[in-house]
Amino acid sequence: MKRKPWPLIIIAVLHIFAPFGNLLLNAIKSGRSISEQWFYWSQVLPKSLVFIYVIVPIVAGILILICRRWSYWLYLVCLGLVFISNVYSFTTNANLMSFVLLVVVVIADLLVVAYFVVPSVQKVYFDPRLRWWEAAPRYHFDIEGQVNGTAAFIKNLGQGGLYLTTGPELSEGDRADIFWNFEGIEVRIPGKVVYKSNRPDFPGYGIKFDPHPEGEKKVSQVIATLHRRGKIVVERLPGPEDSFGVWLKKLFTTGEGLFPRIRKS
Structure with missing residues (x-):
């Protein structure tokens, strides 16, 4: 959901x-x-x-x-x-x-x-x-940047943060100084590791940006370009499977859906 x-x-x-x-x-x-x-x-x-x-x-x-x-x-x-x-x-x-x-x-x-x-x-x-529905839209980015001066691969990007799949060893709560260059737009913005995913199919780190006017402005420029190119991560958007009818049917047929299912990282 x-x-x-x-x-x-x-x-x-x-x-x-x-x-x-x-x-x-x-x-x-x-x-x-x-x-x-x-x-x-x-x-x-x-x-x-x-x-x-x-x-x-x-x-x-x-x-x-x-x-x-x-x-x-x-x-x-x-x-x-x-x-x-x-x-x-x-x-x-x-x-x-x-x-x-x-x-x-x-x-x-x-x-x-x-x-x-x-x-x-x-x-x-x-x-x-855990309030997944409040997350800003994410966009496929797939670009190499740097985190704390070490090469890192940024998988996707949103206005409030990004997701790394490779980079330095980090833990939840660690600070992260992030840098990348996208088509001449150099972005440097500080952030914080808010979760570490141990999923074998999608390991990595979720980083939330700190308030940083200049960095946020450049992130917005990058996102505007990604949006125009249709790079939005559609899997994160509500679909037909999230409709009230589907939820109600699932509730009565399987008993699931009455309580939120917490996503495990």
Whole structure:
């Protein structure tokens, strides 16, 4: 899979549309039309409660899509606010339907929290190297350059980094001073080894560039040329196999796809 995991997208979309479903359920429960229920929410209920009903679920969905460590913790805060609001609604109108709705909400919240406790899901949130869908487009480069003054072969290039298949012995965290000459464009830019691949079919090093205005400008010039020549690495782009339909079929036929599969270097 080369796009954001579908379960995260689905959970986010459900949160974003939750206020509409909440409005409809409350209208049915109260015997009101949707417009009457909205009038009741906006004119009768405390504004803080309306904010939790309408805005907080949408914010929670957006936080899921942001997919960062800080957004994860803020998302849990949003879940807590929604839970408190549902408990409050039940205590002010205790009946069988309110109880059933409260139980459904609690079970749904527990399932979502349990999903985000799964190690592979947390790793995607907490380790930016594993968020593969955020990677800038890569381009076939296949050129010899230098790393720390030693000859090295650059296999592919992106705006934020490159991949070496040969060169000096490096380890994750090592600094790398990179140089190459591409059709008269001399590029020198510092970087850092962010991962070392031990795959027998594709060993090498992934290097992330440091902020360097002059070097980044020249990298952009090189990439513009590679883009015009159609050198983009299409294998890294989402394809038909990453569509929702294919994912859903695979989920029901093989059980795979519910949790992100962490790529091993």
